[in-house]
Amino acid sequence: MTDNARNVLARLGRAGVVPVVELDGCEVALPLARALLAGGLPVAEITFRSEAAADSIKILREQLPQILVGAGTVLDVVQVEMAYRAGSQFAVTPGFNPAVVEACIELDMPILPGINSPTGVEQAMGFGLEAVKFFPAEASGGVSFLKALSGPYPSIRFLPTGGIAPNNLRDYLALPNVLACGGTWIVSPALVRASRFDEITRLADEAAGLVARNN
Structure with missing residues (x-):
């Protein structure tokens, strides 16, 4: 693992929660990120589900350097290159695409590929990765599945995503x-489109409080 990857994973671990953001336009990137920071969450995963993703990442990297910004739903090498040029500090994928993983490693952009099986974990280990996304978490066995994986794969850490909410967040965070x-849930499209940044700050603060109680 490179020093950059180690630093990024440490920052993700300190945050405890990674808001997964879908933006219709890059003009809301700054107020949204400021709302997250005000609530105590200095991280955002901007998904490539819209054409605003790369520009939004670039804006945040240039104008709000204190927030850790990653690219989500990265599906191919073209999107890897777009994310990297925009300044993305990490990448997250829904599944395991070896070409995407290899491209990220070559660029020293930390990658958390999506897995939901022991096979996926071993694929990640084959690339020298120490952290992966567990997706879709609740539909794939949730907390009990992660507990089962801790025995054979003690060195791998997970970013469970999918079905996570305040009512089960601490159950996941309690797992080593x-x-x-x-x-x-913190940055739902409905809240973002309605510019409910006050509510986003409240939800971020609630999540940060749950993280703090687990530490």
Whole structure:
């Protein structure tokens, strides 16, 4: 693991929660990120589900350097290159695409590929990775599945995403092999489109409080 990857994973671990953001336009990137920071969450995963992703990442890297910004839903090498040029500090994928993983490693952009099986874990280990996304978490066995994986794979840490909410967040964070949890509930598209940044700050603060109680 490179020093850069080690630093990024440490920052994700300290945050405890990674808001998974979908933006219709890059003009809301700054107020959204400021709302997260005000609530105590200095991280955002900007998903490549819209054309605004790369520009949003670039804006945040240039104008709000204190927030850790990653690219989510990265599906191919073209998106890897777009994310890297925009300044993305890490990448997250829904599944395990060896070409995407290899491209990220070559660029020294930390990558958390999506897995939901022991086979996926071993694929990641084959590339020298120490952290992966567990997706879709609740639909794939949730907390009990991660507990089962901790025995054969004690060195791997997980970013469970999918079905995570305040009611089960602490159950995941209590597991020693969980790095942090990804979730959309803090930054739901409805809140973002309505510019409910006050509510986003409140939800971020609530999540940060749950993280603090687990530490």
